Amino acid sequence: MAQTMQRPFVGGAAAFVPGGPQAPSMPQLPPPPPFFTNTDYEWGPPQMLFPVDYHPAPQNFFPRAGGNGLLPPTGPASGVNSVPFRTYGRKQQASVFxxxxxxxVPYHTIDFLQPPDRPTRDESLSRLGWVHTKERRVVVIDCYNDHCVGxxxxxxxxxxxxxxxxxxxxxxxxRDVADPDIKTSDSAHGNIVATRESRFAIPANPQNSWWFKNTSYAHFSCPVSFVYDRGCNVCPCVARRTLSRDESIVLES
Structure with a gap:
């Protein structure tokens, strides 16, 4: 009886004979790179599709946190100790606003123009670039169902x-009404005077009995929104010159 030749099965990464030694496993494809948009990843090689204005960082661009593609457990190194992530403030009832x-509130802006090797603890890396975050006070000027504008x-x-x-x-x-030396405003729009309210009872610092200095100004051409289900800190005062919908210089500008 003539012997039949078993033809090798060709496919995958290597050829093997059925019943023979275990064939080597296929190499694992790397995870999709940033900005990966190929929906047929399972059926073809990965494709790196980048936005037109995307410029990969140089290899020595590592002083800033996240420069090596990894998100650190703490904030970027700076002149002070880096701090871990924390939840800011406390969620307030909608009636407070x-x-x-x-x-x-934590106020987010585009990255300050600082050298890459001089990060601050307020910088964080988002998937769309660097963001500068700073605790900033906001004067509420209008309220809605789930958010307010200030x-x-x-x-x-x-x-x-x-x-x-x-x-x-x-x-x-x-300006704070408790300030014994309220200076006139350097703005043609004058001042908003804030007064204390007992419903926001917070012990005053005996060394500093007012909250706003003569250099405090509100940027009315740059309104921001705040969602009620986020944490914030409420200052124990209210601006008596209320910027309502009818008289707001924001809406008049």
Missing amino acids: EPGVIIA IPMATHSHTGLMNQRKSKGEWIGV
Whole structure:
């Protein structure tokens, strides 16, 4: 009886004879790279499709957290100790928010123009780039079902509007009624005066009996929104010159 030849089965990464030694396993494909958009990943090789304006970071671009593609467990290194992720503030009832109430929230902006090797603890890496986060107070000007709209405050490193010549007309001063020496505003729009309210009872610092300095200004041309189901801190004062829908300089601008 003639012997039949078994033809090798050709396929996969190597050829093997049925019943012979175990064939080597197929190599595992690497995980999809960032910006991977190939929906046929199971049926073809990975394709790296990048946005037009995407520029891969140089190999030595590692001083900043996330520069090597990994998200660190703590914030980027800086002049102070890095801090782990934490939830900011406390969730408040929707009834707390009304025009004039001042809240403190994490305020996110585009990355400050700082060198890559000088990160700050307020920088974080998102999938769309670097984000600068800072605790900032916001004056609520209007409220809706699930969110409110407010204008953020800043002191510009306690310089006020000294270096804001181009945008000086976009700010309005915020002063605390407990300040014994309220200065006039450097803005043509004057000041918002905030007064304490017992419903927001927080012990005052005996060394500093007011919350807003003469360099505090609200950026009314840059309104922001805040969703009620996020954490925030409520300042124990209310802006008595309420920026309501009818009289808001935000809506008049």
